[in-house]
Amino acid sequence: MNKDVKISINGVAYEKSVPLRMLLVDFIRDEAGLTGTHIGCTYEGRCGTCTVQMDGEAVKSCMLLAVQADGREIATVEGLASNGRLHPLQEAFNEHHALQCGFCTPGILMNTEEFLKENPDPSEAEIRRSLVGNICRCTGYDHIIDAIQTAAKRLRQA
Amino acid sequence: MTTSESSATTVSSAPESSDWVGRSFKRKEDHRLTTGKGQYLADIAAPGMAHLVFHRSTHAHALIKKVDTSKAAKMPGVLAVITGAELKDQILGFPQPVVVPALEAKYPTFWPLALDKVKFHGEPIAAVVAVDKYQAEDAALVIEVEYEPLPVVLDPEKALEAGAPRVHEIFDDNEMFALTFTGGQTQEEQDANDKDVEALIQEADVVVKQRFRVHRTGVTPMETRGALAQWDESDGLLAHVTTQRPHIDRLALADMLSIPPQMVQVIAPRDQGGEFGVKAPFYREPILVCHMARKLGRPVRWVETREEHLMCVSQERDQIHDIEVAAKSDGTITAVRDRAIGDAGDGCEGVYWGFLMPFLGAALLPNAYDLPKCDIKLRVAFTNKSALSPARSFGAFPARFALDRAIDLVARKLGMDPADVRRKNLITELPYTSATGVHYDSGDFLKTWDNLTKTIGLTAFRKEQAKALKEGRYIGIGFAVGAELSGVASEVLVPMENQPGYGAATVRVDPRGTVLVFEGDAPGGQGHETSLAQIAAQEFGIHPNDIVVKTGDTSITPFGSGTIGARAGSYTASAVSIACRRLKDKIAVIMAHDLKLEDATPEDFEFKNGEVIYKGGNIRKTFVEMTNRIIMMPLDLPEGVDAGLDETAFFEADKPMICFSCHGTIIEVDADTGQFEIKKYVTSEDAGTVINPLIVEGQVQGAVVQGISNTIFEEFVYDENGQQLTADFENYQIASAADVPRVMVTHAGVPCPHTPLGTRGLGEGLPGPVPAALGNAVSDALQPFGIEITDLPLRANKIWAMIQEAKKKTAA
Amino acid sequence: MYPAIIEEYLAPATVADALAAIAKHDGEATVFAGGMSVMQAIKARLIEARCVIDLGNIAELRGVSVGPDGAAIGPMTRYADLVRDKKLHGAYQALNDAASTVGDRQVRNRGTIGGSLCWNYIAACMPPTVLALDARIELTAPGGGKRTVPIGEFFLGALETVRRDEELMTKITLPAAKGKAGSSYKKWSTQVDGLPIIGVAVYIETDGSGVCTVARFAVGGILPIVKRSAAAEGQLVGTKASDADGIARATAAAAEELDPQGDRWVQAAYRKLLIQSLGGEVVAKAFERATGGAA
Numbered sequence A: 001m002n003k004d005v006k007i008s009i010n011g012v013a014y015e016k017s018v019p020l021r022m023l024l025v026d027f028i029r030d031e032a033g034l035t036g037t038h039i040g041c042t043y044e045g046r047c048g049t050c051t052v053q054m055d056g057e058a059v060k061s062c063m064l065l066a067v068q069a070d071g072r073e074i075a076t077v078e079g080l081a082s083n084g085r086l087h088p089l090q091e092a093f094n095e096h097h098a099l100q101c102g103f104c105t106p107g108i109l110m111n112t113e114e115f116l117k118e119n120p121d122p123s124e125a126e127i128r129r130s131l132v133g134n135i136c137r138c139t140g141y142d143h144i145i146d147a148i149q150t151a152a153k154r155l156r157q158a
Numbered sequence B: 001m002t003t004s005e006s007s008a009t010t011v012s013s014a015p016e017s018s019d020w021v022g023r024s025f026k027r028k029e030d031h032r033l034t035t036g037k038g039q040y041l042a043d044i045a046a047p048g049m050a051h052l053v054f055h056r057s058t059h060a061h062a063l064i065k066k067v068d069t070s071k072a073a074k075m076p077g078v079l080a081v082i083t084g085a086e087l088k089d090q091i092l093g094f095p096q097p098v099v100v101p102a103l104e105a106k107y108p109t110f111w112p113l114a115l116d117k118v119k120f121h122g123e124p125i126a127a128v129v130a131v132d133k134y135q136a137e138d139a140a141l142v143i144e145v146e147y148e149p150l151p152v153v154l155d156p157e158k159a160l161e162a163g164a165p166r167v168h169e170i171f172d173d174n175e176m177f178a179l180t181f182t183g184g185q186t187q188e189e190q191d192a193n194d195k196d197v198e199a200l201i202q203e204a205d206v207v208v209k210q211r212f213r214v215h216r217t218g219v220t221p222m223e224t225r226g227a228l229a230q231w232d233e234s235d236g237l238l239a240h241v242t243t244q245r246p247h248i249d250r251l252a253l254a255d256m257l258s259i260p261p262q263m264v265q266v267i268a269p270r271d272q273g274g275e276f277g278v279k280a281p282f283y284r285e286p287i288l289v290c291h292m293a294r295k296l297g298r299p300v301r302w303v304e305t306r307e308e309h310l311m312c313v314s315q316e317r318d319q320i321h322d323i324e325v326a327a328k329s330d331g332t333i334t335a336v337r338d339r340a341i342g343d344a345g346d347g348c349e350g351v352y353w354g355f356l357m358p359f360l361g362a363a364l365l366p367n368a369y370d371l372p373k374c375d376i377k378l379r380v381a382f383t384n385k386s387a388l389s390p391a392r393s394f395g396a397f398p399a400r401f402a403l404d405r406a407i408d409l410v411a412r413k414l415g416m417d418p419a420d421v422r423r424k425n426l427i428t429e430l431p432y433t434s435a436t437g438v439h440y441d442s443g444d445f446l447k448t449w450d451n452l453t454k455t456i457g458l459t460a461f462r463k464e465q466a467k468a469l470k471e472g473r474y475i476g477i478g479f480a481v482g483a484e485l486s487g488v489a490s491e492v493l494v495p496m497e498n499q500p501g502y503g504a505a506t507v508r509v510d511p512r513g514t515v516l517v518f519e520g521d522a523p524g525g526q527g528h529e530t531s532l533a534q535i536a537a538q539e540f541g542i543h544p545n546d547i548v549v550k551t552g553d554t555s556i557t558p559f560g561s562g563t564i565g566a567r568a569g570s571y572t573a574s575a576v577s578i579a580c581r582r583l584k585d586k587i588a589v590i591m592a593h594d595l596k597l598e599d600a601t602p603e604d605f606e607f608k609n610g611e612v613i614y615k616g617g618n619i620r621k622t623f624v625e626m627t628n629r630i631i632m633m634p635l636d637l638p639e640g641v642d643a644g645l646d647e648t649a650f651f652e653a654d655k656p657m658i659c660f661s662c663h664g665t666i667i668e669v670d671a672d673t674g675q676f677e678i679k680k681y682v683t684s685e686d687a688g689t690v691i692n693p694l695i696v697e698g699q700v701q702g703a704v705v706q707g708i709s710n711t712i713f714e715e716f717v718y719d720e721n722g723q724q725l726t727a728d729f730e731n732y733q734i735a736s737a738a739d740v741p742r743v744m745v746t747h748a749g750v751p752c753p754h755t756p757l758g759t760r761g762l763g764e765g766l767p768g769p770v771p772a773a774l775g776n777a778v779s780d781a782l783q784p785f786g787i788e789i790t791d792l793p794l795r796a797n798k799i800w801a802m803i804q805e806a807k808k809k810t811a812a
Numbered sequence C: 001m002y003p004a005i006i007e008e009y010l011a012p013a014t015v016a017d018a019l020a021a022i023a024k025h026d027g028e029a030t031v032f033a034g035g036m037s038v039m040q041a042i043k044a045r046l047i048e049a050r051c052v053i054d055l056g057n058i059a060e061l062r063g064v065s066v067g068p069d070g071a072a073i074g075p076m077t078r079y080a081d082l083v084r085d086k087k088l089h090g091a092y093q094a095l096n097d098a099a100s101t102v103g104d105r106q107v108r109n110r111g112t113i114g115g116s117l118c119w120n121y122i123a124a125c126m127p128p129t130v131l132a133l134d135a136r137i138e139l140t141a142p143g144g145g146k147r148t149v150p151i152g153e154f155f156l157g158a159l160e161t162v163r164r165d166e167e168l169m170t171k172i173t174l175p176a177a178k179g180k181a182g183s184s185y186k187k188w189s190t191q192v193d194g195l196p197i198i199g200v201a202v203y204i205e206t207d208g209s210g211v212c213t214v215a216r217f218a219v220g221g222i223l224p225i226v227k228r229s230a231a232a233e234g235q236l237v238g239t240k241a242s243d244a245d246g247i248a249r250a251t252a253a254a255a256e257e258l259d260p261q262g263d264r265w266v267q268a269a270y271r272k273l274l275i276q277s278l279g280g281e282v283v284a285k286a287f288e289r290a291t292g293g294a295a
């Protein structure tokens, strides 16, 4: 009931034998030791704190089995900064105080990074709807919107 | 203005200005939290760690006839299975004095696992420890419990009736707590006061009498609870716990597990995924985790599931207020009578016991209004629900709703604008002591209020409203206020929670001119690492990046009661300030001695831009020079001055302090469907001196959205058998970004005269005014139908039904 | 919570292989489409999935084609793909509407139209939408035998359909519009993009002068299953976009006929109201799309 999988996370291949029932989020956290991806739900897949990208698309890693990611590319928050340089979203979140406890932040970053590729110049209403799958309990969202707008602008100019 | 990006490990160049307090300095916490390097409880592991999973009650009220763990014990990976019956002989039970308030109440006896009876759906009955968390869950699921169901009691009013099923057999009835908050200490005084209030109601020009009810809801954080315990025969217990009060947990764990306290170390992880009061109680689960780690001699971790969390904790509010407000024709309120009822659930919870929230709610009922004559009585019932656990705006949320809604009803009867009635009754002269004995130290309520009505544009709105009505559009404006305790002084906290109220901090200066600040409390997103660094930076004239704040570890931080009641900005910040000032005095004395400045006093020295400056002669030394000299070269010190730069300060306010917040909102209601939209939400704050405006803005916006979410979306629902139906995020609905408006935060404060920097803590009570503001706005919009919102949650379908009812009445 | 032990996981690349695997497990296997519903059930341990057959690698089950004979949609087409698909605009645009309001971005990146139809949750968005579009469902059994079921017969009770355990849904076809056609879907939930309390989908065909010749009015969020309202459809035929009274009569007729029940979210009367208010909006939108008012 185990399977050998090869899952690439942030460009690093993890080859492991995992139980078939292991959730992808547990593979990322417990097997790869990347604990920036969080868990906030029991079974419902609602909160979004576990959001990662699979082959470039935002998905909830608590709603997938690890074996479903076999041979695929996973991107987590740990891979967002490159060569020691923060991603514009990470910088903007700091500037706008878009996080308090930070528990929701990795999921929001990974969802939004993809969203801004799809919609580089979103309105406030579009940003709000893009965040429906990511609950933040601390901030009230306004600073998150501000940060996403700032980052979007910088990404457009880059 | 730039704020430095330099790394915290090197001494930064002197800043362009040494005013760090009042700046939106970018948070120091964010780098790790935005790169996935935060270490929350579930991210911390220990070698050989095992996993604990609870088996919880599927009944709300039942006798436990049998617990069969034999199948579970044989499951793969299982190390131990434990039941309440076994546990009872191994550790002590509740209540333990350190987590019992000094208030008279019925305190139930209980153990971390149920013994012979369960009292709510979700109560832990047994637990499994296994090497793998999946296996632990497999085993917990096959534990078999034989129940004998008992009649359930869910409605607090019914629970208080004679003959109601008893939640706790050891007590004669379900009245857990009852108190008269007004009139005096003796029965005679209180009776006399009640008579006075009755007389005032009789002779008033108008009286409003109304029942208000706020549902069960709370502020569940995104991170659930958890504990990781490690045991070592010689070192004792090391427990990582999601908690706001590690020092109290340490004492309580020592007591319950009979471990000498010096052998217990509790660490609240520096990263906690939100707390909001929910992580303030001393809960039963971590006790068992610690016990099992000791018993098995290996690390044990429990990470709560969301289902467990929503079943067992973060349920708050849930009060009924039968309120009467008497007023003169000019709008002056002459008397308030309130009969409040609280629902404590089963009340089994260390520190708060399910009734302290309604207790404080009743005490805070008079709010920022000058109401010299009140008759306020509260009864709190045991029911077959989970114990109330605190949630931001502790107990006050329903009380605020009741009184601030009632004020609008008074205005209606008088034909006045509710804003005018509100303003007329605000406290104008401070300090002030309310009829319930709550002390309000300072502030300018009228200024804060006037700033709100001006910012939201009340006058222009009334014109727009009249015009809109002609077009068949229903828009309304609503206001509410909140005078909140900003930090809770020992004067209040000792009787209320049997714990001290002071703020504590240790400041340790390094020879290299950098500073460590130790805080015994345990933040969870409030940005203490940044704001406390700003304070120490302000005091020493160095850069905040040269200061590191350590929190939550009982072995290195000074004793504190915890991150509770918005005390960081007031109490803890002040303790940091005082400790810094004592060290500055010491540095000044030594510098004066070194320079042979015989007449110099510490006041003659200034700490600025990385230098210590003798103002008298403009003699400068760098801060580093001085700290290195004092710590590393303790030669030739002035007489009576010892070496080192290490100071712990405890700040206690003479009297409790408050902060003040006014909320205003504009809502449009679609009269055809009852659906409504919040068009505008504005607050006006008196938070004293603001340490970091961006952090404060974030606190206010977050709290308001929590209030909106509680008022409109969130609701804990039990069915008639006491089954909890909302223990997941699909059914317990929290507002998303698309559900809420922008929140505009404005300030009209005055510095607090009772703290070194003029700061007040803010944040705890901010959701409080939200439900009344929303309810008032919807009612204002629907005045053509004569509709008054009295029950929460505020939902479109209920509003629509009220409109239908009103239309029927006018038709008839 | 975690899934119970899974003994086998297969991700075949063809329908034939998938069907063979299903046959081998006697229909006891658990099929994964996007997994957004079935994983909830597995994690809650309502389903013990001993063998999982993941359809994610089967390219032939994905995609949308629109031609003169109508439209064909692969059941593994994800919401995210439907949202972006402009080929559906006009007659089938209700699919764009519905897909764009399912849950959230992450759910739309995984969840599929076929999964939604096979799961048949009472408050789902796709069932009323395909009902209004008069879809036909192709089911394929091991061995390759196919049958096609009109959507009106496909849904049985809550979480139940006529699909047999060993069958796969392999295609969803939508008939071609005869006149100018437009469709629309809208839902109301307590939260933006939440599970609908009521969702209404409407399909309208019009003649050259904008008079409705064919109407299909379907409602989700009522017990026990998604339903069409013949009364409303009868009233709509012959109306025009400008005939507000006629449309109101039609939606009122739907509310009466479907007679929804109350639950702990809303009372029955409010569901009736929603059928009318949402119905009015989607009928207007469908007319607009049929008559080329807006895309």
Ligand SMILES: Cc1cc2nc3c(=O)[nH]c(=O)nc-3n(C[C@H](O)[C@H](O)[C@H](O)COP(=O)(O)OP(=O)(O)OC[C@H]3O[C@@H](n4cnc5c(N)ncnc54)[C@H](O)[C@@H]3O)c2cc1C
Residues within 6 Å of the ligand: A044, A045, A046, C030, C031, C032, C033, C034, C035, C036, C037, C038, C039, C055, C075, C076, C101, C102, C103, C104, C107, C110, C111, C112, C113, C114, C115, C116, C118, C119, C121, C123, C124, C125, C126, C167, C168, C169, C170, C193, C194, C195, C196
């Ligand atoms: C947070 C959240 C929010 C949501 N909000 C909404 C919402 O607003 N509206 C809404 O409609 N839905 C909502 N959903 C449900 C979502 O739409 C699901 O994606 C959908 O119901 C099922 O689609 P799926 O592809 O994920 O199917 P799966 O969960 O993979 O499968 C569901 C069932 O269908 C069977 N199945 C799937 N495909 C086939 C096939 N081709 N042949 C045979 N059997 C098959 C599977 O065996 C399984 O039993 C939400 C889900 C989540 C997690």
Ligand code: FES
Residues within 6 Å of the ligand: A038, A039, A040, A041, A044, A045, A046, A047, A048, A049, A050, A051, A060, A061, A062, A063
């Ligand atoms: S943990 Fe995955 S959505 Fe909440």
Ligand code: FES
Residues within 6 Å of the ligand: A098, A099, A100, A101, A102, A103, A104, A105, A135, A136, A137, A138, A139, B222, B273, B274, B525
């Ligand atoms: S910052 Fe705490 S949940 Fe978003």
